[in-house]
Amino acid sequence: MRPILTPLAQSLPSTVPFTGPEALERRSGVPFRARVGANESGFGPSxxxxxxxxxxxxxxxxxxxxxxxxxxxxxxxxxxxxxxxxxxxxxxxxxxxxxxxxxxxxxxxxxxxxxxxxxxxxxxxxxxxxxxxxxxxxxxxxxxxxxxxxxxxxxxxxxxxxxxxxxxxxxxxxxxxxxxxxxxxxxxxxxxxxxxxxxxxxxxxxxxxxxxxxxxxxxxxxxxxxxxxxxxxxxxxxxxxxxxxxxxxxxxxxxxxxxxxxxxxxxQDWLAQVVAKVAAGRERIHAIAAGSGLAAVPSATNFVAVDCGRDGDYAMRVLKALEARGVFVRKPMAPGLDRHVRISVGRDEELDVVAAELPGALRGAD
Amino acid sequence: MRPILTPLAQSLPSTVPFTGPEALERRSGVPFRARVGANESGFGPSxxxxxxxxxxxxxxxxxxxxxxxxxxxxxxxxxxxxxxxxxxxxxxxxxxxxxxxxxxxxxxxxxxxxxxxxxxxxxxxxxxxxxxxxxxxxxxxxxxxxxxxxxxxxxxxxxxxxxxxxxxxxxxxxxxxxxxxxxxxxxxxxxxxxxxxxxxxxxxxxxxxxxxxxxxxxxxxxxxxxxxxxxxxxxxxxxxxxxxxxxxxxxxxxxxxxxxxxxxxxxQDWLAQVVAKVAAGRERIHAIAAGSGLAAVPSATNFVAVDCGRDGDYAMRVLKALEARGVFVRKPMAPGLDRHVRISVGRDEELDVVAAELPGALRGAD
Missing domain, CATH: 3.40.640.10 (Type I PLP-dependent aspartate aminotransferase-like (Major domain))
Known part of the structure; x- marks a missing residue:
C-alpha cells in the first residue's frame, strides 16, 4: 500500500533541534537555579x-x-x-x-x-x-x-x-x-x-x-x-x-x-537598560571564567563562550556537571568550537550561582 | 539569472485566506459594534x-x-x-x-x-x-x-x-x-x-x-x-x-x-456555561432571521448560516450592508451555499446589534 507520508517526510528524522530546560528538569526532578543556556533575557520584558x-x-x-x-x-x-x-x-x-x-x-x-x-x-x-x-x-x-x-x-x-x-x-x-x-x-x-x-x-x-x-x-x-x-x-x-x-x-x-x-x-529606555546590563554581565562572565583560569571569547551578544581549556568531551562533562549543580547552559558541538560552554548573561543572582558552581563543575569534570 | 524562489513558490499567489476584521476597520475607519464573523467566542476565555x-x-x-x-x-x-x-x-x-x-x-x-x-x-x-x-x-x-x-x-x-x-x-x-x-x-x-x-x-x-x-x-x-x-x-x-x-x-x-x-x-465549568450560551445564541439567531422572514440552517457550531433568500450576489450585498452598519460577518462563496451569511454567536449585546441592523441591511441590499 502507498505510504501516507511523502518520501521526503519518511526520510526525515523526528527530532527536536534543542532540548528545552523544562525537559532536563523533568528528567532530573530538580528545577534549575540559573537558566543561562538559551540566551533568553533574564532581565525580563519591560x-x-x-x-x-x-x-x-x-x-x-x-x-x-x-x-x-x-x-x-x-x-x-x-x-x-x-x-x-x-x-x-x-x-x-x-x-x-x-x-x-x-x-x-x-x-x-x-x-x-x-x-x-x-x-x-x-x-x-x-x-x-x-x-x-x-x-x-x-x-x-x-x-x-x-x-x-x-x-x-x-x-x-x-x-x-x-x-x-x-x-x-x-x-x-x-x-x-x-x-x-x-x-x-x-x-x-x-x-x-x-x-x-x-x-x-x-x-x-x-x-x-x-x-x-x-x-x-x-x-x-x-x-x-x-x-x-x-x-x-x-x-x-x-x-x-x-x-x-x-x-x-x-x-x-x-x-x-x-x-x-x-x-x-x-x-526603548528599557531596552537601553537591558543592553547595559548585558554588557556588564558579559564582563562578569569573563571574570568568572578567569577566576577558574579559563579564557572567554569577546562577545557582542547576550552570552559568552567560555573555553574550558581542553577538548570537547571535557567541555561536555563540564556542562553536565553544571547541569547537576542547577546551572542550565548549552555548548557548541562542532570541532574547534566544542571546547567551549556558552553561558547566557543572566540576572546577578543567576551569575552568582554560576560563579559558585563553576569551580566545582570543573573539578567534577576531571 | 536563476530566480531565488522555487518554481512552486513563484507559481503561488501572495494571498491572505481570510481578511481580518481589523483590516476592514482600517478601511472604513469605524470599529465594528458586533464582531460576529470569525466564529470567535465573544463570551471570552474563562x-x-x-x-x-x-x-x-x-x-x-x-x-x-x-x-x-x-x-x-x-x-x-x-x-x-x-x-x-x-x-x-x-x-x-x-x-x-x-x-x-x-x-x-x-x-x-x-x-x-x-x-x-x-x-x-x-x-x-x-x-x-x-x-x-x-x-x-x-x-x-x-x-x-x-x-x-x-x-x-x-x-x-x-x-x-x-x-x-x-x-x-x-x-x-x-x-x-x-x-x-x-x-x-x-x-x-x-x-x-x-x-x-x-x-x-x-x-x-x-x-x-x-x-x-x-x-x-x-x-x-x-x-x-x-x-x-x-x-x-x-x-x-x-x-x-x-x-x-x-x-x-x-x-x-x-x-x-x-x-x-x-x-x-x-x-470545564466555564466551557459548559459557554456551550449553553452558544446553544441559546443559535436559537436567537434563528429567531432574528425568522423576524425578517428568513430561514436559517440548524447548527452544531457557534455560528448559524442564515439563508438570505435570493442568490449569492444578493447575500453579498447583505453582508456589505451589515458591514456598513457595524456588523462583521462572513459568508460562504460556493454555489448553492452562497445565498447564506454566516453569523457567529456573540454576546447578547452583539446579537442585539445584529437584530437591530439586519432588517435595514436586507432593505439596503435590494
Whole structure:
C-alpha cells in the first residue's frame, strides 16, 4: 500500500533541534537555579510589556490581526523603511522555515558554518536541501570561505549570523558589506541579526531594501525579553517580503504577541537598560571564567563562550556537571568550537550561582 | 539569472485566506459594534485563563517548552488516550500546514467539499497539491461522494469538518464511522472537529488511535475562547503524531498559549456555561432571521448560516450592508451555499446589534 507520508517526510528524522530546560528538569526532578543556556533575557520584558499583556488578556478570544498591521507599521517607522519591506513571523525560527520553503527544492544547496544555528539546517533539510558547511576561522565565521563555497556550490542560500551564535563574535558592517558584494546575486544571503541590539554600533550594515538577495532577520526574543512570545521579523526587498504571504500561517502570530512586541518596541529606555546590563554581565562572565583560569571569547551578544581549556568531551562533562549543580547552559558541538560552554548573561543572582558552581563543575569534570 | 524562489513558490499567489476584521476597520475607519464573523467566542476565555495569563506575563522572557509536555499530558488525560497520540500546534491552521507538508507531493490530490475551509486548500496548494472538490448535498457535506472521489482520484487526503464550517451542519458518529470505513486506507482522512464542543453528544466517533489514516484536529480557538492564542491539537495514530516532529516549528506554541490552554482545559465549568450560551445564541439567531422572514440552517457550531433568500450576489450585498452598519460577518462563496451569511454567536449585546441592523441591511441590499 502507498505510504501516507511523502518520501521526503519518511526520510526525515523526528527530532527536536534543542532540548528545552523544562525537559532536563523533568528528567532530573530538580528545577534549575540559573537558566543561562538559551540566551533568553533574564532581565525580563519591560514592565510596560507585562502591563500590556495583563490588560489585553481578556481579549484573547479574538484572533490576532493576520496582517500584523500595527506592529509592522511601528517596526517600519522604527527602522526608517516602508512596511512593505518588513515581514513578521513566529520567531526567527518560523521565518527560517518559511524562507527555506520558499527557496529550497530537493538537492538545492545551503551554505552555513559548521556549528552555526542548527534550526536553520533543520528547516533546509526539511525541504530536501543539502547543507554544505564551512569551518569557523578561529572563533569567527569565515566570510571569505563562505562566499567561496556559495560560488563553488551555486548555493541557493548562505546563512550568516552577525553577531554570531554560538560564539558571540562579530564582523564589522564594512566586512559584512564586502561579503555581501562577493556572494553571487542568485544566492540568497540570510543574515541573522538576532543579537543586533547588544552589538557595537558599527556591526550592522545600513539597511539596503533594494537588494533582492539579502534577507535580514531580527527578533524580540533576545534583548527585548520576549522569547516566549515568538515574534521575529525579516527585513528585505519588497517582492521577497511579499512572498511570505504565499506560505505563511496567517493567523500564527498571537494577539498577545503582537501587543507585547508593540509595547516592547515603544520602551526603548528599557531596552537601553537591558543592553547595559548585558554588557556588564558579559564582563562578569569573563571574570568568572578567569577566576577558574579559563579564557572567554569577546562577545557582542547576550552570552559568552567560555573555553574550558581542553577538548570537547571535557567541555561536555563540564556542562553536565553544571547541569547537576542547577546551572542550565548549552555548548557548541562542532570541532574547534566544542571546547567551549556558552553561558547566557543572566540576572546577578543567576551569575552568582554560576560563579559558585563553576569551580566545582570543573573539578567534577576531571 | 536563476530566480531565488522555487518554481512552486513563484507559481503561488501572495494571498491572505481570510481578511481580518481589523483590516476592514482600517478601511472604513469605524470599529465594528458586533464582531460576529470569525466564529470567535465573544463570551471570552474563562476568568481563570485571564488570571493565569496575567500571572505568567512576567515570565515571557523564557521560551515555551518545545515539547509542550504539560499541556499534552493534560489533554491526553482529558481525552483518555496516551500523550503519544496528541500533537499540539499553532492552531488548527498551523497543524493543517504541517499535515499538508508531510503528505503532499506536487500533483497529489486532496479531496474536499466545494466551499469548505479555505485554509486547508491554501496549505495543500502551497505544497503543489491538486484540490478536487465535491459539492455539498444541500447543507451537508456529501460523505458518499467524498469517499467516492477519494477512491476515484486515489486521493492522498480527504478533508471533512464535522460539525461543518461554513454551514454548521453535522453528521452523527455512526455516519462518520461508516464514511471512515469507506475511504481507502492509503488516503488520510483529516477530520476537523474544531467545533466539537458545541455539537450534540452523538456527533463524535469514539477515538480510535490505532487507525493510521485518520487525524482529527481540535482547537482552543472556539468554545474555549482562545482564538488569539493559537493552540490546536491533533489526535492520531502514534507514528503519524511523531512525524510532526520532523517538520514543526518546535518553539512555535508560545509560553502564554501553553499556560492559557492548560487553564482553559481545567475550567470545564466555564466551557459548559459557554456551550449553553452558544446553544441559546443559535436559537436567537434563528429567531432574528425568522423576524425578517428568513430561514436559517440548524447548527452544531457557534455560528448559524442564515439563508438570505435570493442568490449569492444578493447575500453579498447583505453582508456589505451589515458591514456598513457595524456588523462583521462572513459568508460562504460556493454555489448553492452562497445565498447564506454566516453569523457567529456573540454576546447578547452583539446579537442585539445584529437584530437591530439586519432588517435595514436586507432593505439596503435590494
Amino acid at each position: 514592565p510596560k510589556v507585562i502591563a500590556a499583556i495583563a490588560a489585553a488578556a481578556g481579549g484573547v478570544w479574538m484572533y490576532g490581526d493576520p496582517e500584523v498591521h500595527d506592529l509592522k507599521a511601528a517596526l517600519a517607522a522604527h527602522l526608517g523603511i516602508p512596511a512593505a519591506n518588513v515581514a513578521i513571523g513566529e520567531g526567527i525560527d518560523g521565518l527560517h522555515g518559511l524562507i527555506a520553503r520558499l527557496i529550497t527544492e530537493p538537492g538545492d544547496v545551503a551554505v552555513t558554518s559548521l556549528g552555526a544555528y542548527p534550526t536553520f539546517n533543520y528547516h533546509v533539510a526539511g525541504f530536501g536541501g543539502r547543507i554544505v558547511t564551512v569551518p569557523y576561522a578561529g572563533h569567527h565565521e569565515d566570510l571569505g570561505a563562505l562566499a567561496e563555497a556559495a560560488r563553488r556550490e551555486r548555493a541557493k542560500v548562505i546563512y550568516l549570523s552577525n553577531p554570531d551564535n554560538p560564539m558571540g563574535t562579530w564582523w564589522s558592517a564594512t566586512e559584512i558589506e564586502r561579503f555581501i558584494a562577493e556572494v553571487p546575486e542568485e544566492t540568497l544571503i540570510l543574515l541573522d541579526e538576532a543579537y543586533c541590539e547588544t552589538a557595537p554600533a558599527d556591526t550592522l550594515p545600513a539597511l539596503d531594501i533594494d537588494r533582492p538577495n539579502v534577507i535580514r532577520t531580527r527578533t524580540f526574543s533576545k534583548a527585548y525579553g520576549l522569547a516566549g512570545m515568538r515574534v521575529g521579523y525579516a527585513i528585505g526587498e519588497a517582492s521577497f517580503i511579499k512572498a511570505f504571504d504565499k506560505v505563511r500561517n496567517h493567523f500564527g502570530v498571537t494577539r498577545l504577541s503582537q501587543i507585547a512586541a508593540m509595547a516592547a518596541l515603544a520602551d | 476568568p481563570k485563563v485571564i488570571a493565569a495569563i496575567a500571572a505568567a506575563a512576567g515570565g515571557v522572557w523564557m521560551y515555551g517548552d518545545p515539547e509542550v509536555h504539560d499541556l499534552k499530558a493534560a489533554l491526553a488525560a482529558h481525552l483518555g488516550i496516551p500523550a503519544a497520540n496528541v500533537a499540539i500546534g499553532e492552531g488548527i491552521d498551523g497543524l493543517h500546514g504541517l499535515i499538508a507538508r508531510l503528505i503532499t507531493e506536487p500533483g497529489d490530490v486532496a479531496v474536499t467539499s466545494l466551499g469548505a475551509y479555505p485554509t486547508f486548500n491554501y496549505h495543500v496548494a502551497g505544497f503543489g497539491g491538486r484540490i478536487v472538490t465535491v459539492p455539498y448535498a444541500g447543507h451537508h457535506e456529501d460523505l458518499g461522494a467524498l469517499a467516492e472521489a477519494a477512491r476515484r482520484e486515489r486521493a492522498k487526503v480527504i478533508y471533512l469538518s464535522n460539525p461543518d464550517n461554513p454551514m454548521g451542519t453535522w453528521w452523527s458518529a455512526t455516519e462518520i464511522e461508516r464514511f471512515i470505513a469507506e475511504v481507502p486506507e492509503e488516503t488520510l482522512i483529516l477530520l476537523d472537529e474544531a467545533y466539537c464542543e458545541t455539537a450534540p453528544a452523538d456527533t463524535l466517533p469514539a477515538l480510535d488511535i490505532d487507525r493510521p489514516n485518520v487525524i482529527r484536529t481540535r482547537t482552543f480557538s472556539k468554545a474555549y475562547g482562545l482564538a488569539g492564542m493559537r493552540v490546536g491539537y491533533a489526535i492520531g495514530e502514534a507514528s503519524f503524531i511523531k512525524a510532526f516532529d520532523k517538520v514543526r516549528n518546535h518553539f512555535g506554541v508560545t509560553r502564554l498559549s501553553q499556560i492559557a490552554a492548560m487553564a482553559a482545559l481545567a475550567d
